[in-house]
Each structure stands twice: as C-alpha cells, then as structure tokens.
Amino acid sequence: MTSTLPIVDHPSAAREFVTNEPRSHWHDDSLWFVRSKRDKQAQSIPEWEYLREQASTIKNHTIAKLPEYLQQFEANATRLGAVVHWAADAEEHNRIVLDLLRRNDTLRIVKSKSMLTEECGLNEYLIDNGIEVVDTDLGERIVQLRGETPSHIVLPAIHIKKEEVGDTFHKYLGTRAGESDPQVLTEAARGHLRGKFLSGEVGITGVNFAIADTGGLVVCTNEGNADLGVSLPRIHIACMGIEKLVPRFQDLSVFTRLLARSATGQPITSYTSHFHGPRDENSELHIVLVDNGRSKIRDSKTFRESLNCIRCGACMNTCPVYRRSGGHSYRATVPGPIGSVLGPAKNAKAHKSLPFACSLCGSCTDVCPVKIPLHHQLLAWRKVLVGKRLVAWNKRMAMKAASFLFCNPTLFAAAGYLGRVSLKVLPKSLTHNPFNTWAKDRDLPEPPKESFHEWYAKNRPSGSETISKEERS
Amino acid sequence: MSETHSSSRQIILDRLKGCVVDAPELPTIDPARVIQFEDRLQQFQDTLASVGGEAHLVNTPSEIREKLQTIEVFQSARRIASTVPDAVTPTVDLATIDDPHALSTLDWTIVRGEFGVAENGAIWIDGKTLPHRVMIFIAQYLAIVISRSDLLNNMHEAYARIGTPDPGFGVFVSGPSKTADIEQSLVLGAHGCRKLQVFLLP
Numbered sequence: 001m002t003s004t005l006p007i008v009d010h011p012s013a014a015r016e017f018v019t020n021e022p023r024s025h026w027h028d029d030s031l032w033f034v035r036s037k038r039d040k041q042a043q044s045i046p047e048w049e050y051l052r053e054q055a056s057t058i059k060n061h062t063i064a065k066l067p068e069y070l071q072q073f074e075a076n077a078t079r080l081g082a083v084v085h086w087a088a089d090a091e092e093h094n095r096i097v098l099d100l101l102r103r104n105d106t107l108r109i110v111k112s113k114s115m116l117t118e119e120c121g122l123n124e125y126l127i128d129n130g131i132e133v134v135d136t137d138l139g140e141r142i143v144q145l146r147g148e149t150p151s152h153i154v155l156p157a158i159h160i161k162k163e164e165v166g167d168t169f170h171k172y173l174g175t176r177a178g179e180s181d182p183q184v185l186t187e188a189a190r191g192h193l194r195g196k197f198l199s200g201e202v203g204i205t206g207v208n209f210a211i212a213d214t215g216g217l218v219v220c221t222n223e224g225n226a227d228l229g230v231s232l233p234r235i236h237i238a239c240m241g242i243e244k245l246v247p248r249f250q251d252l253s254v255f256t257r258l259l260a261r262s263a264t265g266q267p268i269t270s271y272t273s274h275f276h277g278p279r280d281e282n283s284e285l286h287i288v289l290v291d292n293g294r295s296k297i298r299d300s301k302t303f304r305e306s307l308n309c310i311r312c313g314a315c316m317n318t319c320p321v322y323r324r325s326g327g328h329s330y331r332a333t334v335p336g337p338i339g340s341v342l343g344p345a346k347n348a349k350a351h352k353s354l355p356f357a358c359s360l361c362g363s364c365t366d367v368c369p370v371k372i373p374l375h376h377q378l379l380a381w382r383k384v385l386v387g388k389r390l391v392a393w394n395k396r397m398a399m400k401a402a403s404f405l406f407c408n409p410t411l412f413a414a415a416g417y418l419g420r421v422s423l424k425v426l427p428k429s430l431t432h433n434p435f436n437t438w439a440k441d442r443d444l445p446e447p448p449k450e451s452f453h454e455w456y457a458k459n460r461p462s463g464s465e466t467i468s469k470e471e472r473s
Numbered sequence: 474m475s476e477t478h479s480s481s482r483q484i485i486l487d488r489l490k491g492c493v494v495d496a497p498e499l500p501t502i503d504p505a506r507v508i509q510f511e512d513r514l515q516q517f518q519d520t521l522a523s524v525g526g527e528a529h530l531v532n533t534p535s536e537i538r539e540k541l542q543t544i545e546v547f548q549s550a551r552r553i554a555s556t557v558p559d560a561v562t563p564t565v566d567l568a569t570i571d572d573p574h575a576l577s578t579l580d581w582t583i584v585r586g587e588f589g590v591a592e593n594g595a596i597w598i599d600g601k602t603l604p605h606r607v608m609i610f611i612a613q614y615l616a617i618v619i620s621r622s623d624l625l626n627n628m629h630e631a632y633a634r635i636g637t638p639d640p641g642f643g644v645f646v647s648g649p650s651k652t653a654d655i656e657q658s659l660v661l662g663a664h665g666c667r668k669l670q671v672f673l674l675p
Contacts, residue, residue, distance in 0.1 A: 030657055045592075047506050057500050064496035067489040080640050086482035138663055139654035155654065162656045182658035190664060197664070198577055214638055224610045224650040224665030231607035232573050242485065247499060249638060253628040254502065256645070257592075264653070267520060267593035268628075271610075271665070272645040276638050279606065291481075295488040304494070 006331075007350055008343075010357040014329035028323040030158060035317040037265025038367065045257070054254050056371035059308035062212075062245050063298060069212040069245050070289065076215025080277030082285040090120035093290045097122060097204070097237060098129055100286055104235060106131065106201045112219070112226035113137040114206025115153050115311055116239050116290060119333045122204075134196045136225040138189050145172045151327030153334055154263045154313035159326050193225070203230035207240035208310070209255055210287075213248050216276040217287065220259060220269040227273055236278070237286045242294050243307040255310060258369035263312040297345050302380050306341045308370040315364035315374055321357050330354060337364035337374045344381050352390040355381035416451050423447035502629050513591040513624040514673070520594035524648030525661050526669040530621070534560035537583075537618060537672045544670075546614055550580035554608050557583050557618050560672070567604040576605060582612035582666075586646075588623035589671075590631050593647055596671065597631060600642030609646070615666035617646065621673045 018024050042048045062069055074084045087093035093116075101109065109131060111117065123133045123144075135144045139156035143149060145168050150156030157165070166180040175188045205226045209218040217238055219226045230236040246252060260266040278285035297303050316322045316336030327335040332343040332351060340358060343351030355378045364374040385391050386399070405412055424447050432439045450458075510516040518528040529540050537560040541547045554576070555563040561583045570576065584603065586596035596617050600606055609615055625631055635643070650665030661667060 033657060045508060047508060050506055054500050054502060057497050061496045061499050064494035067486050070486065070489070086479070086485055088481040088484050092481060136664070137654070138652045142654065155657075157654050158657075162658070165655050182655035183660050185655055186652060186660040186663060190662065193664060194577070198574055216638060222650070223652050223663035225663070227610040227644070228607065228664050231605075231610060249635075250502075250629070250632045253632040257628050266647075267524065268590075268595050268645065268647045270524070270646065270648050270651055272595070272647075274638060274643045276642070277640045279642070289485075291485045291488070295485060295492075298489065298494070299492045 008331040008353055010325070010329055010353040013331055014325035014357075017326040017329055018324055024324050024326075026161075027159060027326055031317045031323045034155070034264060035314075035367075038262055038314055038317065039265075041261035041265045041267060042367075045261070051254055051258055052369055052371050055258055055310075055369055056308065058246060058251050058254060059370050060305065062247055063243065063304060063307050065247075066242065066245070066298065069247055070242060072212040073210055073215055073245055074289075076213065077210075077217075077277075077287055078215070080215050082215070082277055082287050085286060085288045087288055087290045087292070089292050090290070093120045093239065093288055093292070094122050094125040096288055097239070098126060098131075100235070100237060101126070101131060101202060104202065106235075108132040108134070108196075108200055109202045109204055110134050110136050110197055110200030110229040110233075111204040112206065112221060112229050113140050113156070114204070114239055115150075115333060116206055116241050117204065118150065119292065120239075120290070122239070134193070134200065136193055136196065136223075136229055137221070138186060138223060138225075141189060141193065142168060145169075149328070149333075151335065152313060152316055153311050159328065197228045197232060200229060200233055202235045202237060203233050204237045204239065205230060207238050207244050207287075208259065209252060210240055210245050211247075211249050211252065212245050214276060216249070216274055218252060218256075219273050219275070220256075220271065221273075222264075222266070222270045224271050227271055230275075231279070234279075234282060235284045235286070236275070237288065238275070239288045239290065242289050242291055243309075259310055259312055262314040262367065262369040293346050297342075300345075303341065303345055303377055305372050306338065306345070306377060308372050309338050309342075310370055312369055314367040314369065318363045318367050320359060320361060320363070325357070330357070337378065338372070341372075341374060341377045341381065344385070348385065348388060348390060352385050355379075355385065413451070413453065420447045420451070504629065507627050507629055508592055509626045510591050513626060514621055516591040517589050517594060517624050518673075520591065521648065521671055522594075524594045525651060525659075526594060526648040526671055528671045528673060530673050532675055534618075534674070537561065537616075537674075540672070541583075541616065541670070546668075547581060550614070552579050553581045553583070554579055554612065555581075555583040556602055556604070557585055560618060561616075567608070570605065573605045573607040573611075576608055576611050579608060579612040581614045581616065582608045583616045583618065584609060586617045586619040586623075586671075588625055588631070588634060589619050589673075590625050590628060590645070592627045595628075595631070595645040595647040597635065598644050598646060600644070601639065603642075606642050609644075610650075610665045612666060614668050614670070615646075615649070616670040616672060618672045618674060621675055 085096045126133050135141050142157040151159040162180045169175040170177050173188050173192050207217045208220045260269045322336040332339045340354035343354050358378045362375045521528050553564045555561040589596045649661050649669040650663045651661050652663035653659045
C-alpha cells in the first residue's frame with residue numbers, strides 16, 4: 001500500500017490554497033485564534049513548563065520500555081474481560097476489524113474520531129466490504145459527506161466555510177438552501193446523527209491514552225459522540241497505535257491537563273471517558289494494538305521522540321506554513337510539523353518535500369506539550385533526505401556550490417565584492433522581473449560600503465590581527 | 474484468537490525488544506508545584522461557567538427541585554431519569570429497562586457526581602452509580618449533584634482520589650456537549666446534553 005503512494009510536492013500541492021489569498025488569510029486567522037486560546041490556557045497554569053517536562057519524561061520512559069508496558073497492558077485488559085488484538089500493519093488492522101464485524105453480522109457501524117483508522121484507511125476498506133460507516137464527530141461527518149479527508153487532526157473541517165457546510169447539509173441532510181448559521185447546521189447534524197447512533201450495531205473509537213497498570217483506556221471528546229457511539233451497541237472496538245500507552249493511572253493527570261489546553265484552549269475536554277473492560281457480561285470490548293511503522297521509528301534515536309505525540313494539533317495551529325497552506329497540501333493523514341516528521345518515516349520518497357515545508361522558526365517545538373524537538377527533527381530529516389539523494393538536483397547543486405564557495409576564502413571575498421557592486425549598479429527592472437518569484441514581495445538590501453574584512457583591517461590596531469588568548473577567554 | 478494475530482504479537486514484541494533503549498526514571502508529581510486555589514468553590518463555579526455549565530448553590534435536595542422547576546425545559550419534560558430521588562422523582566423506571574436504546578427519548582437525567590475539580594470544572598461520575606451509562610449522554614438535558622465539600626484543586630488530586638479504578642466505566646464531565654467544528658463557532662449541544670446544571674450541596 002505504501003509503495004504506491006504518489007510523491008507529494010508540497011509547494012505545488014499548496015499552490016491553489018495559497019494563491020487564494022482571502023481564503024488563505026481566513027484559514028490563517030482561524031488557526032491563530034485557536035493558538036491564542038491555547039496560550040491563554042497555558043499561561044493560566046504556573047506549572048505549565050513543569051508539566052511539559054513531566055509529560056516528556058513519562059513518554060520517553062514509556063517508549064523505551066514499550067514491550068514491557070504493552071504486555072502489562074494486554075494482561076490487565078484481558079483480566080478485565082477485553083480482547084486484545086495485535087496488528088503489524090494497516091492491512092492487518094483493517095482485516096481484524098472487518099473480521100469482528102462479520103462474525104457479528106454487522107452492517108452499520110458508528111465511529112468516533114480516530115486518526116489511526118484514518119491512517120489505516122479503515123473507512124474505505126469497510127465501505128468496499130459493504131459496511132455502512134458513519135463518522136460521528138461533526139467535523140469528520142462534514143468531510144465524510146463531502147468525500148474529503150480531515151485537514152487537521154483535531155479540527156477536521158477547519159478548511160471549510162460555513163456556507164459550504166450549508167451547501168453540503170442542504171444536499172445530504174435537507175437543510176434550507178443557503179443556511180449557514182452554525183447553530184442551525186449543528187442542530188440538523190444532531191438530528192441526523194441521533195438516528196445513526198440508534199441504528200449503529202458496533203461502536204468504533206480511537207484511544208487517547210491506554211493505561212498499562214490498569215488495562216484501561218481513555219477517550220476524549222467534546223461532543224460526547226464516542227460515548228453515545230459505544231454505550232448503545234453491545235460491541236466496542238477501540239483502535240490504537242502502540243505508542244498511546246502511559247504506565248500508571250495517575251499519569252493521566254499530567255496528560256489530561258495538557259491535551260485540551262494545547263489542542264483547543266479548553267481546560268479539559270467536555271467528556272474524558274475511562275473504560276476498564278466491557279460494559280457488562282453481554283458486551284464485548286476489543287482493543288486493536290497497531291504497529292504500522294511505529295517500531296521502526298522507535299529504532300531511530302533521532303526520531304524516536306516523535307512517538308511521544310499525543311495528537312493535540314498545537315504544532316499545526318502555530319505553524320506559519322500550515323496556517324497558510326492548509327492541511328490538505330501535505331497529502332498525509334497527519335499534516336503540519338508532526339506530520340512532516342512522521343510522513344517521511346513511513347515513506348521517505350513519497351513525503352520527501354514535507355520537511356522542507358518549514359521555515360525552522362521553532363514555534364512548533366515551543367508549544368508541543370510533550371516537548372518533541374520538532375524543528376530539530378525536520379532539519380534532521382533534510383539531512384537524511386540529502387543523504388538518500390531524495391532532494392531535487394537544483395537544490396543539491398546549489399548546496400554543493402555554496403559549500404565550494406565557503407571553502408575558498410579568495411573566491412568568497414570575490415563573490416562578496418561582486419555582490420556588493422551588483423546590488424549598487426543593477427537596475428531594479430533586472431532583479432525584480434517576473435521570472436524572479438523570490439523578489440515578488442521582497443526588496444534587496446542596501447549594499448554595505450565595505451566588507452567586514454575591510455572594516456576589520458581598518459578598525460583593528462596594527463599588530464593585533466590575531467586575537468590574544470586573554471581576549472578569547 | 475486466530476493464529477495470524479498471535480504471530481503479529483510476537484513479531485511486534487520481537488521488533489521492539491530488538492532495540493534496547495535506556496529509560497529515564499518515571500517522575501512523581503510534586504504536589505507543592507501544582508496549582509492550588511484559595512477559594513476552590515469560587516474557582517469551580519467560574520471555570521464551570523467558562524465551559525458552558527451552570528452552577529447552583531443549594532442547601533437541601535428539595536431546593537434542587539425548586540430550582541429545576543424554574544427552568545422551562547424542565548417544566549415541560551416528560552421523561553426524566555434520576556438517581557437522586559430525594560431531589561427529583563424519576564418518571565422513567567431504569568430498573569425495568571434492559572435495552573439502552575429505550576432511553577433515546579429521555580428529556581432529563583439527574584445523577585450524582587463523586588467530586589468536582591476546580592481547575593477545569595470537571596466532575597467525576599462513577600459508572601457504578603448509573604444503571605445505564607448512556608443515560609448521561611443521550612438525555613437532552615443533564616443535571617449533576619455534588620457536594621461542596623468534594624471540590625479538589627487539580628487533576629493530580631482527582632486521580633489520587635479515584636485511586637485504583639474498579640472494572641467498568643468512569644467519566645469526567647466538564648460542561649455540556651459542545652462543538653466548534655463549523656468555523657470555530659461554539660455551539661452547545663452537539664450530540665449529548667444541550668445544557669448542564671450542576672447543583673452544589675453543602
């Protein structure tokens with residue numbers, strides 16, 4: 001499946017979105033609004049940095065001891081009456097879920113938001129096999145009705161305007177043509193999805209946290225859709241990546257304090273549900289543990305910390321590239337900074353342009369609640385991609401040329417001189433022509449009168465060209 | 474369990490064990506470093522309001538009934554589930570219901586919460602107190618009754634108070650069901666309760 005992925009060229013995939021300036025600005029503002037709410041929440045907690053520190057250490061510890069904790073979780077969950085399944089990859093995950101549905105003659109399922117099932121392409125797989133799949137998160141339902149995918153991991157429909165939601169609902173839910181009031185549209189979705197909840201035969205959810213020492217799992221939503229989805233039918237299938245574990249029940253205190261504050265700027269999600277075993281003796285709880293490339297990431301010292309991710313989306317909300325180019329431009333289940341780290345880990349060739357969709361401003365690293373050094377990892381990916389010769393030839397040549405220049409002091413001085421003179425004499429029409437897109441919104445700097453070398457020679461008293469030892473220390 | 478599943482189990486565990494990683498020690502949260510509030514009651518009420526809930530200070534269960542009767546959608550409610558009968562008499566007998574789907578037409582649910590958390594307005598509901606877990610999610614309106622003496626500062630105290638969870642279900646509820654999926658406009662009452670009333674007894 002992964003081998004046939006088309007190669008994503010982020011700049012061209014983003015072109016349509018960024019050239020629609022009003023839309024790009026609107027998107028930028030929407031996400032900045034969420035980022036500002038996050039800041040307000042983070043600043044209201046004096047121990048915020050302490051919490052991030054703890055979260056990071058807990059996650060580093062868990063990922064290091066992952067095989068032990070997975071077995072502990074399995075033993076405890078089984079003791080509580082849950083059935084634990086293991087899937088090495090996406091295909092096996094999908095097969096396990098379909099198998100469970102077939103064994104129970106299921107035709108209709110209700111699903112709450114799960115980026116893992118998106119990653120595995122579960123919806124398409126089940127639909128191809130004749131199962132009705134209803135995404136119940138409002139944002140996910142909107143993108144599902146429109147035949148799209150989520151453009152953000154927490155705010156799936158952040159790229160869609162209310163008028164467009166109105167059109168979609170008019171077409172599928174029979175709301176009045178031209179209706180765009182979010183209150184009215186949400187009410188229509190509530191009515192529509194109530195019916196789906198009541199007819200759902202199996203509830204499928206993702207997992208925010210699984211607890212090794214109790215065998216329980218935690219699902220967080222604001223809408224209550226996960227709870228409605230699993231407390232009506234007899235069977236609950238919970239799908240999770242193997243990295244979702246925390247060692248102890250009390251560790252949840254750290255993560256429930258960080259997650260919603262980082263994600264949407266709420267002090268906690270409206271519903272934080274803890275499941276320990278199936279509902280009753282007539283019910284079933286199935287937990288599918290999925291690797292799908294995670295153990296490979298764990299092998300890498302450089303990228304291991306990306307497994308700490310709790311999928312809050314804060315890095316996306318703050319990323320200047322994501323905000324302007326939209327989530328779909330990444331052509332990846334998880335977009336934005338964390339997606340640009342995880343994407344190439346899955347398939348370096350297909351996602352090779354993503355680590356370059358970044359200005360290395362470091363804002364993602366600053367907001368990450370589990371302290372993943374995101375911009376360092378993006379830079380590290382560039383190094384890996386250059387090593388794998390997966391970077392465009394013009395970029396590679398430019399780098400080689402720069403390296404040659406910096407290694408030759410005479411050539412460097414000559415180039416500097418040439419640059420200063422050209423800046424002074426070249427007419428603007430030559431530098432700012434339609435072929436030079438760089439210069440579209442930029443001006444060239446005023447050329448300095450002299451180089452640093454020349455200034456140094458002039459301003460340094462003779463006999464002290466070399467810095468003395470005392471001065472250096 | 475089928476054979477393919479168990480072989481994948483071995484494959485995944487072998488892969489993980491093949492790479493030995495040094496683990497930092499698990500930290501313990503220092504209670505002196507986490508937020509405390511001088512007035513937990515005030516903080517809880519303020520935070521609850523900020524997440525869309527409504528707090529009411531009451532002294533007796535009958536005051537709860539009086540307060541509720543001033544709410545229009547309670548006056549018109551026909552199907553009421555209540556696990557706090559000294560406050561509100563239920564009109565739906567939960568003991569006679571086998572299939573949770575039968576609760577789809579619930580207008581109101583009134584339940585007890587174990588404790589509240591001042592930092593985020595969340596209330597812990599123990600699934601053991603609910604004859605049907607769906608009753609708190611499917612009702613149009615929800616009211617939770619807790620004691621003012623059961624207000625904690627933060628989530629660290631909350632998880633310490635739960636201790637070791639029993640088999641079953643438990644949920645932190647913070648405000649009514651809500652969504653902002655359409656252009657970031659906050660709408661209360663996405664799928665679950667449209668409003669949340671919290672009654673604080675002494």
